[in-house]
Amino acid sequence: MRWEEIDVGEPGAGEVLLKQTAVGLNFIDVYHRSGAYKLPQLPGSIGMEAAGVVEAVGPGVTEFKPGDRVAYAGYAPGAYTERRIMPDHRLVPVPDGIEDNQAAAMMLQGMTTEYLLCRTYPVKAGETVLFHAAAGGVGLIACQWLKKIGATVIGTVGSDEKAELAKAHGCDHTIVYSRENFVERVKEITDGKGVPVVYDSVGKDTWEGSLDCLQQRGLMVSFGAASGTPPDFSVNTLQFKGSLYVTRPTMLHYVAERSDLLKSAKTLFEMVRNGLKVEVNQSYALKDAAQAHRDLEARKTTGSTILLP
Numbered sequence: 510m511r512w513e514e515i516d517v518g519e520p521g522a523g524e525v526l527l528k529q530t531a532v533g534l535n536f537i538d539v540y541h542r543s544g545a546y547k548l549p550q551l552p553g554s555i556g557m558e559a560a561g562v563v564e565a566v567g568p569g570v571t572e573f574k575p576g577d578r579v580a581y582a583g584y585a586p587g588a589y590t591e592r593r594i595m596p597d598h599r600l601v602p603v604p605d606g607i608e609d610n611q612a613a614a615m616m617l618q619g620m621t622t623e624y625l626l627c628r629t630y631p632v633k634a635g636e637t638v639l640f641h642a643a644a645g646g647v648g649l650i651a652c653q654w655l656k657k658i659g660a661t662v663i664g665t666v667g668s669d670e671k672a673e674l675a676k677a678h679g680c681d682h683t684i685v686y687s688r689e690n691f692v693e694r695v696k697e698i699t700d701g702k703g704v705p706v707v708y709d710s711v712g713k714d715t716w717e718g719s720l721d722c723l724q725q726r727g728l729m730v731s732f733g734a735a736s737g738t739p740p741d742f743s744v745n746t747l748q749f750k751g752s753l754y755v756t757r758p759t760m761l762h763y764v765a766e767r768s769d770l771l772k773s774a775k776t777l778f779e780m781v782r783n784g785l786k787v788e789v790n791q792s793y794a795l796k797d798a799a800q801a802h803r804d805l806e807a808r809k810t811t812g813s814t815i816l817l818p
């Protein structure tokens with residue numbers, strides 16, 4: 510990655526020029542940088558979320574005016590920049606009481622948590638669920654959200670320090686999967702029953718074990734691949750492991766309609782107003798994005814991370 514001057518131009522019809530105040534770091538940025546996910550063009554920019562202030566609006570923009578505080582997540586890559594032109598329909602107004610840094614840190618991880626827990630598999634009070642990488646950005650938000658629903662949370666983490674952090678954010682049972690067999694521990698915790706849903710963003714390393722943690726007719730939500738892409742599998746596996754379901758969701762499809770985007774953001778903002786904490790545990794200068802990537806990939810970060818332009 511290289512820091513370069515470019516001309517962002519003027520906003521056209523339906524577009525807004527943003528002065529970005531904080532950019533969110535997400536694991537998808539690593540997939541875009543490494544080539545695991547293709548960028549629309551090269552050379553290009555990466556980054557999927559930011560917060561900032563509207564500087565200028567193009568013809569036909571009625572919802573926003575210069576000076577408005579906005580944030581976004583779930584549009585084309587290109588957030589690693591000081592200024593950016595965005596289509597107005599992908600922006601969300603940031604309410605008073607939510608700071609820019611917090612907004613930039615939580616839009617993608619928070620709206621992901623919303624769709625995963627409320628729409629992909631609507632978790633009910635009293636259910637026990639398995640959530641991998643529980644001390645990460647999505648993980649810490651999800652632990653708190655699941656507690657608010659009234660679920661029992663089993664979370665996997667890479668170290669004892671991360672286990673403490675996850676517990677402090679509502680995780681009932683932590684499993685240090687680098688040294689413990691998480692399938693055995695989940696069976697122990699659930700009296701041999703398994704869980705109705707597994708949220709797996711680790712991918713390759715946990716895929717097989719996650720399927721083995723499910724109850725009959727349980728749902729495997731494979732929503733990321735921090736350790737690598739999960740293996741191809743025979744559909745018959747789902748029969749033999751208990752008539753299982755599998756889905757591979759992505760936030761883009763859950764907030765594609767503007768009404769869904771605004772509803773998801775509203776639910777997230779309400780959660781934050783009601784006490785959910787977005788832990789911005791790392792911040793870097795945007796120019797140091799390469800170091801931020803190294804730390805994220807080396808599993809050195811916890812909670813959310815922002816890059817400051």
Ligand SMILES: NC(=O)c1ccc[n+]([C@@H]2O[C@H](COP(=O)([O-])OP(=O)(O)OC[C@H]3O[C@@H](n4cnc5c(N)ncnc54)[C@H](OP(=O)(O)O)[C@@H]3O)[C@@H](O)[C@H]2O)c1
Pocket residue numbers: 534535536537617618621642643644645646647648665666667668671710711714732733734735736737758759760761805806807808809810811812
């Ligand atoms: N599908 C969607 O809509 C969607 C949206 C947002 C995020 N995601 C996915 O959700 C996951 C979490 O995203 P995030 O931005 O919040 O990142 P994060 O959880 O803060 O960071 C990734 C974590 O994954 C764990 N991990 C396990 N094996 C790893 C490996 N080999 N290399 C690196 N990390 C490994 C690490 O935690 P431990 O040390 O505790 O294992 C690491 O801290 C990512 O997989 C991301 O792609 C998906």
